Amino acid sequence: MNELTFLPDRTALEAVGLRARHRRREALRACTFRVPAGRVCALVGPNGAGKSTLLALAAGLRRSSGGRLRVLGGAPGDPAVRPRVAYVAQDKPLYPHFTIAETLRMGAALNPGRWDQAVAERLVRQGDLSPHARVGSLSGGQRTCVALALAFGKRPELLLLDEPMSDLDPLVRHGMMAALMAEAAERATTVVIASHILSELEGVCDYLLLIADGRVRLAGEVEDLISVHRLVVGRYEDVGTPREFAAHTIVEARTTGRQLTALIRPEGPISGTWEITEPSLEELLLGHLRAPGAPALLAPSAEPRMPASRWAA
Numbered sequence: 001m002n003e004l005t006f007l008p009d010r011t012a013l014e015a016v017g018l019r020a021r022h023r024r025r026e027a028l029r030a031c032t033f034r035v036p037a038g039r040v041c042a043l044v045g046p047n048g049a050g051k052s053t054l055l056a057l058a059a060g061l062r063r064s065s066g067g068r069l070r071v072l073g074g075a076p077g078d079p080a081v082r083p084r085v086a087y088v089a090q091d092k093p094l095y096p097h098f099t100i101a102e103t104l105r106m107g108a109a110l111n112p113g114r115w116d117q118a119v120a121e122r123l124v125r126q127g128d129l130s131p132h133a134r135v136g137s138l139s140g141g142q143r144t145c146v147a148l149a150l151a152f153g154k155r156p157e158l159l160l161l162d163e164p165m166s167d168l169d170p171l172v173r174h175g176m177m178a179a180l181m182a183e184a185a186e187r188a189t190t191v192v193i194a195s196h197i198l199s200e201l202e203g204v205c206d207y208l209l210l211i212a213d214g215r216v217r218l219a220g221e222v223e224d225l226i227s228v229h230r231l232v233v234g235r236y237e238d239v240g241t242p243r244e245f246a247a248h249t250i251v252e253a254r255t256t257g258r259q260l261t262a263l264i265r266p267e268g269p270i271s272g273t274w275e276i277t278e279p280s281l282e283e284l285l286l287g288h289l290r291a292p293g294a295p296a297l298l299a300p301s302a303e304p305r306m307p308a309s310r311w312a313a
Helices: 051-058 100-110 117-126 140-153 170-187 222-227 281-290
Strands: 011-022 025-036 040-044 066-071 085-088 158-162 190-194 207-212 215-221 230-235 249-256 259-265 275-277
Touching: 011 051, 011 190, 025 051, 025 066, 025 190, 025 207, 040 051, 051 066, 051 085, 051 158, 051 190, 085 140, 100 117, 100 140, 117 140, 117 170, 140 158, 140 170, 170 190, 207 222, 207 281, 215 222, 215 281, 222 281, 249 281, 259 281
Parallel strands: 025 215, 040 190, 040 207, 085 158, 158 190
Antiparallel strands: 011 025, 011 066, 207 215, 230 259, 230 275, 249 259
16 A cells, blocks of 8 residues: 655645634634645535635635635735635626626736736637627526636636536536646646536546535545555445454445445555455545545645744734
């Protein structure tokens, strides 16, 4: 079994004991994690887990109720940080009476010195849109393309995306995701993308932040997190958990007929006649989502590094 690795890097997001309330309930509960700069991070969790709250906090649009959050080394929403961050919310607010061309001109006016017209226009073309079309006449998926063009035209160091592809058809979603990842790779942009489409995150995201019930359950490099888990499958007709698993951390175990499937974090060799493989990213996520009480795991790369003196700044 491979050990979790530690790679020195700059930091895009860093939280310690972060808390936030939504109406009368706690949306985030003592969240602690770190997202290094330059990663494409999947932000995953069930509805109501706190994903949108976390993105809004990072964008400086909401205030926390406790703990600390640093964005690109500064406070969320700080004048020195805000120009370096782009945020696309689920509702993708745009001015309906503007044409696409006027919307991009607005983006240029609001981001002097940073705006990249060529990138914005390229993403509009990727969506097969006319620059003369009015935003109010566009479908939900087409408005998504415009919102993403605005976000990338800003040339952000950190791009926060809240369910950005949910209203795109599969073919357009695939093309737009490829275009976004190409732009992000070219500029080493850190991307944090909240999504329910687990199968499309594999091969795109290299970092993972899994939140359930307002708490961080998994955080770290995707390869590292996968490498410390095993998917164990085999025939099993007894009641309860196999004795061979007693020495290991069991994330989830399910029996279908006479077959047992378990997601395990082994503490050594797994004895018995089992088929043992590394889980896919989707299998890893589904296992943890089905078992919210499983022990949390932060890889070394996800552990906060900021000195206490800087947290107080």
